[in-house]
Amino acid sequence: DAGVTQSPTHLIKTRGQQVTLRCSPISGHKSVSWYQQVLGQGPQFIFQYYEKEERGRGNFPDRFSARQFPNYSSELNVNALLLGDSALYLCASSNIQGTSEKLFFGSGTQLSVL
Amino acid sequence: AQSVTQPDIHITVSEGASLELRCNYSYGATPYLFWYVQSPGQGLQLLLKYFSGDTLVQGIKGFEAEFKRSQSSFNLRKPSVHWSDAAEYFCAVAPNQGGKLIFGQGTELSVKP
Numbered sequence: 235d236a237g238v239t240q241s242p243t244h245l246i247k248t249r250g251q252q253v254t255l256r257c258s259p260i261s262g263h264k265s266v267s268w269y270q271q272v273l274g275q276g277p278q279f280i281f282q283y284y285e286k287e288e289r290g291r292g293n294f295p296d297r298f299s300a301r302q303f304p305n306y307s308s309e310l311n312v313n314a315l316l317l318g319d320s321a322l323y324l325c326a327s328s329n330i331q332g333t334s335e336k337l338f339f340g341s342g343t344q345l346s347v348l
Numbered sequence: 349a350q351s352v353t354q355p356d357i358h359i360t361v362s363e364g365a366s367l368e369l370r371c372n373y374s375y376g377a378t379p380y381l382f383w384y385v386q387s388p389g390q391g392l393q394l395l396l397k398y399f400s401g402d403t404l405v406q407g408i409k410g411f412e413a414e415f416k417r418s419q420s421s422f423n424l425r426k427p428s429v430h431w432s433d434a435a436e437y438f439c440a441v442a443p444n445q446g447g448k449l450i451f452g453q454g455t456e457l458s459v460k461p
Contacts, residue, residue, distance in 0.1 A: 238391070267448070276352075276438050276451030277392070290448055324391055337449070339384075339391035 238340035246346045255310045255343045259327030266308040271322040320347045350375045354452035369424040369455050371439030379441040381422040386436045434459045
């Protein structure tokens with residue numbers, strides 16, 4: 235079975251632009267979480283979705299938004315990009331609602347904002 | 349607020365030597381505790397987790413960790429390091445079984461021949 239897949243793997247944007255990152259969970263997993271990992275730091279929680287509803291939100295500005303589709307895939311959108319948004323964005327899926335117990339992470343999307 | 353501290357940013361050990369990576373957490377109750385490993389260009393892989401019960405937890409790849417409530421610590425150990433263990437290691441806590449993970453800043457492990 236395929237693991238958590240994220241696209242694109244790398245992305246370069248300029249300040250002020252908007253970006254959409256995509257995540258496909260493991261087949262059968264209904265929960266998707268997003269994390270931001272700035273270089274040299276640990277990942278920070280952004281969002282959690284389960285059954286297409288937001289179940290948790292981290293301390294990020296409203297420029298960050300996400301959604302989950304009926305097939306449980308997810309998109310993370312970031313508007314009005316800032317240099318500080320440059321990071322590795324990780325998606326994780328789980329087959330259990332709101333659990334941190336069995337999270338499977340994708341390889342991430344590396345976003346560079348110039 | 350919950351937080352995780354990994355005091356060592358970078359550690360170098362010789363192949364075959366023992367390893368201990370430190371992790372301290374701040375939380376009012378006993379949290380759920382995790383260790384993850386991240387190789388360059390890869391996502392995070394779960395090494396082990398502690399929820400309750402025996403305070404010595406066995407994980408994959410020969411790793412173990414010990415929960416010490418009195419010291420608010422959850423240190424990761426391996427008796428003999430292999431060159432393939434070189435990676436970034438993250439300690440994480442969750443306030444309950446559900447919800448978000450709170451990660452430490454990570455410890456980069458280098459292994460010398």
